[in-house]
Amino acid sequence: MSDARITFDTSESGAWGTSESTPMANMTENLNLQRALLRYMSHSPTVRLLDRVKVVSIDREDKEGGLGWPLVHLSNGTTLRTRLLVGADGFNSPVRSYAGISSYGWAYDTQAIVATLNHPERSQFELPNNTAYQRFLPTGPIAFLPLSPTTSSLVWSTKPRLASTLTKADPAVLASMINAAFRLPEVSVRYLHESILDAHDADKPLSHSQIMEEIAWRERSHDISRHSAYNSTSSVVSERGVPPDDSGSLPPLVTSIQPSTIASFPLRYNHTDSYIGEGAGSRTVLIGDAAHTVHPLAGQGLNLGLADVEALARCISSTVMQGGDIGSYTALLPYARERYFENHKVMSAVDKLHKLYSSTAEPVVWARSVGVEVLNELDSVKAALMMNAGAYGRKRNLGSGWDVIASGFSLATGVVNATKIIGGGMTGLLGVGLQSLSKTLNQTNSK
Amino acid sequence: MRLPVSLQRSIQLSSRAKGASHGRRYIQTTVNSDEINHFSRLSAQWWDEHGEFAFLHRMNPVRMQFVRDKIIETARDEHDESVTDEIGIKKDVLTGMDVLDVGCGGGLLSESLARLGANILGIDASESNIGIASLHSAADPQLSPSPPGSRSPSGSLSYRNIAAEGLLQEPRRFDVVCSMEVLEHVDNPATFLSTCAELVKPGGHLFLSTIARTPLSYFLTIFTAEYLLRKVSIGTHTYSKFVNPSEIVSFFQSYRSPLLTSHDAPDSSSFGRPWITRTYDHGLPTRTEAEVRGMIYVPWKGEWVLMPRSSTAWGATECNYMFWVRKPRE
Known part of the structure; x- marks a missing residue:
């Protein structure tokens, strides 16, 4: 254990032309996020929200020729036949078990x-x-x-x-x-x-x-x-x-x-083998914690989930415009291709970070402390780290090139002994982990 | 039904095309019974997205994108901008259109067309294909016939086991005729093309997709897909049946549709203007009359990509390509 420290300040990333007053990230309580989403949905005529019901079970429609769609049985006695069942139901995802998608983790x-x-x-x-x-x-x-x-x-x-x-x-x-x-x-x-x-x-x-x-x-x-x-x-x-x-x-x-x-609640590393259900579990897709859970130390859980949602929405919308069946494997494949490796990259970086900091062995402590002191002097590297941590609304024009470089550096965070992380604005590196965690928690509680 | 093999696959089609099948006592079909047996055997696999027809499933979004873009483009050319500004962002671009899918197979394309609002008829010479297609669409409430009176957002979808030549005997004509990945499986493509052309209403659209006859297409569709990777059953494609885009273009440069008399009966003596009247120096038609666009499978993306118009003189049509032509209004 050492007192090495690193500070992140948004003014250090001014080199990329972002306004200095832009916060690295924003924190919001889960309640506010939920309230905003509910208000938005209430204005959409095509969204029907069912409240005060629970999912009792999910099974497959019995139909000749393997064409059965997922049937979701609710506690109020109704049954929903679904073209596409999106599993956004957290770590213990019932949709995932219905789809028979296995996962690995510890x-x-x-x-x-x-x-x-x-x-x-x-x-x-x-x-x-x-x-x-x-x-x-x-x-x-x-x-x-x-x-x-x-x-x-x-x-x-x-x-x-x-x-x-x-x-x-x-x-x-x-x-x-x-x-x-x-x-x-x-x-x-x-x-x-x-x-x-x-x-x-x-x-x-x-x-x-x-x-x-x-x-x-x-x-x-x-x-x-x-x-x-x-x-x-x-x-x-x-x-x-x-x-x-x-x-x-x-x-x-x-x-x-x-x-x-x-x-x-317990922490796990978990990544499913696939995001799309096949065969008997077809017409299902997993997003967020249902597909992957990470250690909250870098606050990336919610960010990954939001990126999933964005990619899936884009995928569904282009399928609809082309008259495709949004529940089909082919229609969902671009979503999985876009997100799986991207998520895996961030998840393994976070996992390595956790392992590095669990150690009290002298050489490891020395190496990471020297690393963090050095890193603290490298403003451009830190700016790249902040960008990758989810700041600045993930502007598309920053390009995937930077993304790749920045993720290279997120492995380098392995040597960051961040006793303190200061931001001129709110700090993002840790930012949103809490929401995703408390979300999981709410879901676990409600089950 | 199959005629003697004197129907040689020459693509010197122009002279024969005019003679189309009107006024004959029997219906001449371009259906090849070996091909029908081949696809009937495979019919159960139409909707297995990982199986025999995986490439077609992946190709479908690109085919639909081409159809959609072309319909929107013609609407833009014909109406003023205020009407057409919204058409680009709306889903149901085929609403109210009568659409025919010739060689619908398991209904991959027909279902997508129906979701864009078309009143669609899918026909196939294989009875088992029609069976599979009907069974599959019945499971989808978006596609099942809506109760009379209710305005369903999607169009209607029906299937019939009939050859295109059989349909020609009936009076019904279509705003859009599609025949995707069929031309390379028929006998006498010239007759097939003129049959499809005659099923189009004046001012309507004909969409085709097929494979060019080039060393590259042999290597990719037959050697690689069938023999090397075994992704597609051996015998699915026959190299000599592939059709080059220049051959289709030259067919429609001389093809004239018979004009209808006041009694709606075809007059055998009068014909309209050729469907393609102008081409550029390199032989490509003008954008408002016809269009040829290449399609390329990108293995590392697992997706088909529609090549841009300008990629090469012929738009990268050395292998799979799409063809669109519009029937003159006269």
Whole structure:
């Protein structure tokens, strides 16, 4: 574990003629995204939305000559016969199991904790709350993603046992642990985690005051000044006063956690063998998490899903114009050809990144720390990284040439020890993982 | 029904073309019984997108794009812009048109044409093809006949087991006649072409797609597809039956359709002007009368691509190509 860090600032990518005020990416809560989509759909006369129903089962129409279409049976007793069944139903996709599409992947032995955090507004001497932070701990990255001046999202990937202990603990304990996880040296973070697990096993969970006491003791023993932003327990800095020099290196102090926003779920790497159902499972196509799930550390899950949707919509629209059958394999093939390798590229880069940062072995730590310090000096490479991370609305005219180069660099992110990622605007590298995760979560909950 | 093999496949068609089949006591057909047996054997595979007809499935979007573009282009030439601005973005460009698909096979093209709003009749000389085509379209609510009174967005689709020459005996004529990948399978292509031409209403369109007779087409469609890759059954194509685009163009340079008298009966003595009256120096027709466009299969994309008009003098028509011609209005 080292303190190597890299910052991403949108002004560094000005070389490509994009306006400097353009944010790298935008964060939005899932609720807002859903509300906007629902409003848009309500204006479309051809979209019929069925609510308050569940899919009971999917089976194949029994018809001579293998022409059966998928039948979707709903909880209100109706049955939908579908020309094309789009599986946008998350990691445990029922459409995927109906289509008989197998997938490969592995569990990460990691659980993600998500929550919405409250914190004081940044003072007038600091940058506004539009910078995302991510610290790579050996147990997994912890990310802080701004939503509004006083709220932010948490995505904390860690070992399953710790995740379940933390989510069951008093929210005040979790808040203190989040503050500590961004601030204390790794050895102390590890010690805190072990003690909270031991106390949990002994059936004597630590109280909030016990945790605060422990963190305060650690801060003293690491000589963290009471005037530093790294101090989370006994800071003498007043809320309205002049902030410490290093306040920009850290997210604001979390004061509380919004009720009932804490949740956790397992992380997996998963990619289906195909996006299009064939034979008995024909007339099906998979998009988003139903087709692929990635580790949220680079926040690419939702981006991949949106790109899927865009490609599929284009594919369907050109088929309709040519009088084709949108459920046919031939009609869907351009979608799969466009997305499969593209998704695979990003997914493996994210996976390598996770593996690199899980290591505490000295040579690996040294190599990635040197790499990150070097990379931090290479503005053009960083700009390419930011572009690939999904910023600037993925302008088409940036061309696939850059895309290829930039993805080359995303493998190079393997050596980025990003304790902090600063953006002049909102930061995209981590941006949207949360939405895709909480979306999955919602779907899992609703099942 | 098959006539003696004196119907040699010469493409010196012009003199014979005028004589078309009117006034004969029997119906002469261009149907080759060996070919019909061949495709009847394979009929069950028409809708297997990975099987024997995979290449045709992949080719269909390109054929449809050509038909669509040509219909829109003629509409633009004939109407003022305000009417035609929207036609490019709307789906049902064939609404209200009577369309005939000659040699419809399993109905790959017919179904697509119906979805663009056409009233379509698919005909095939193979009974089992018609059976497969009807069965397949019945499963699709977009294609099944809509109840009378309701204005269905799609057109109507029906199939008949009849040869094109048989249909000529009936009074019905069509705004659009398509015959895709058929010309290279018929006996006496000249008679077949004039039959198709006579089924077109004045001012209507004739669309064809076929394969040119070149070393390249032998290498790709017979040697590679049939023998090397075994993607297509051996014997599907016969090299000597392939037709070059210049031969079709020269056929329509001399082909004149019989004029109808006031009683709607063909008058054997009067003919209209040739369908193609002008060509450029290199032999290509003008855009408003006829058009030839090459089609190329791009293996690494798994897609067929319609070559641009300007790619070569003949538009890359050394192998598969599309042909369009318009019947004079007279």
